[in-house]
Amino acid sequence: MRVSQAEKERSRTRIVESAARLLRERGVDGASVADVMSDAGLTHGGFYRHFDTKDAMVRAALDSAFDQMVHRLDAADTPSSSDPSPGGLSAFEQLYLSDAHLAAPGQGCPVAALAGDVGRTGRDVRETFAQGVRRIVSGMANRLSGSRAQRRARAWRRLAMMAGAVAIARASDPDTATEVLEACRRPLP
Numbered sequence: 001m002r003v004s005q006a007e008k009e010r011s012r013t014r015i016v017e018s019a020a021r022l023l024r025e026r027g028v029d030g031a032s033v034a035d036v037m038s039d040a041g042l043t044h045g046g047f048y049r050h051f052d053t054k055d056a057m058v059r060a061a062l063d064s065a066f067d068q069m070v071h072r073l074d075a076a077d078t079p080s081s082s083d084p085s086p087g088g089l090s091a092f093e094q095l096y097l098s099d100a101h102l103a104a105p106g107q108g109c110p111v112a113a114l115a116g117d118v119g120r121t122g123r124d125v126r127e128t129f130a131q132g133v134r135r136i137v138s139g140m141a142n143r144l145s146g147s148r149a150q151r152r153a154r155a156w157r158r159l160a161m162m163a164g165a166v167a168i169a170r171a172s173d174p175d176t177a178t179e180v181l182e183a184c185r186r187p188l189p
Helices: 005-026 033-039 044-049 054-075 089-096 099-103 110-118 123-141 148-170 174-185
Strands: none
Touching (some): 005 033, 005 044, 005 054, 005 110, 033 054, 054 089, 054 110, 054 123, 089 099, 099 174, 110 123, 110 148, 123 148, 148 174
């Protein structure tokens, strides 16, 4: 039985969405191909119709996860009818450092969830990760004032602080988690 191109694309999308979530929840080694395929509602044997290797799937999942974060950064710029307050970088940072982000790694930032794991992967996965991080930094820098170099340096510092805070909070007891997130929610000097 032949599968239409449209059905193949829908299956690939389900795989990438499942992989993006499971990788952030379980880590690169903790989310096997079999786990991802099962979560996507597909058979393990169908994996190779979509990807040559697990690394190829990880790269596609990272792209998807970073797309979500860039979308959240862009969405923070637009006040909604239910919350007409100004958004922007401050709103994105508050969302990033929220208890909701802390509690949902599978839906959150791949930097906070996967930096340690990705550092132990191959060059191609690390490069995909680095491209995603640079996209977030560029989006943050575009919302800051100063020279290009100043804006980028401040964006790098802010993202590193936020991702580190979330990583520490997730790895710690509740009191430590609360303390680190509250400290980092305060504006940088």
